[in-house]
């Protein structure tokens with residue numbers, strides 16, 4: 001597989017008009033990032049829920065990201081004035097996330113049904129690791145939220161453990177999750193979530209708040 005992509009040198013080198021060509025006014029900063037967005041179901045769901053927020057899906061597979069791009073274009077045509085706030089980029093988010101987002105730019109990050117890898121030797125390929133969590137903390141603003149859901153309990157335990165152990169994150173309580181209207185969208189918006197439902201599988205959800213660095 002070819003895992004090298006044309007990637008921007010830094011967030012300052014991105015022409016956001018390319019991603020959001022008809023967004024009313026000059027596009028501001030992307031605030032939501034869907035990491036490993038797959039077929040983009042979550043973005044399409046959140047687009048109309050947060051019409052004033054710019055969102056970016058990051059997907060490593062060329063064909064899948066091309067599909068999402070076409071789907072977004074079709075939705076834009078079908079619903080004039082809508083879906084201008086979502087876009088997708090083909091990239092390895094584990095490698096290039098800091099090339100896309102500045103410090104404290106994001107208010108929400110999503111990890112929905114990330115690919116599970118069990119073997120010890122493959123741990124470095126996990127989309128959630130102590131090193132990567134520090135990068136996510138950098139891109140997120142204080143009060144920003146990381147949303148995770150998976151059907152693999154071991155992955156859930158892994159993600160929860162590492163976010164909870166990180167000094168810049170705090171796990172949300174069940175009560176806090178219940179008051180966030182985004183949480184209910186995590187379960188069945190995406191292809192993978194629907195597949196797990198069809199197969200009668202279990203899902204494990206956890207959310208974490210980016211807390212201030214100075215204590």
Ligand code: SAM
Nearest residue numbers: 036037038059060092093094112113190191192
């Ligand atoms: N979030 C989607 C959903 O819920 O349907 C997709 C879930 S799928 C199991 C995991 C996705 O993450 C795949 O589409 C895969 O190509 C993508 N992916 C894996 N590693 C990635 C990486 N390093 N950067 C970007 N995307 C990645």
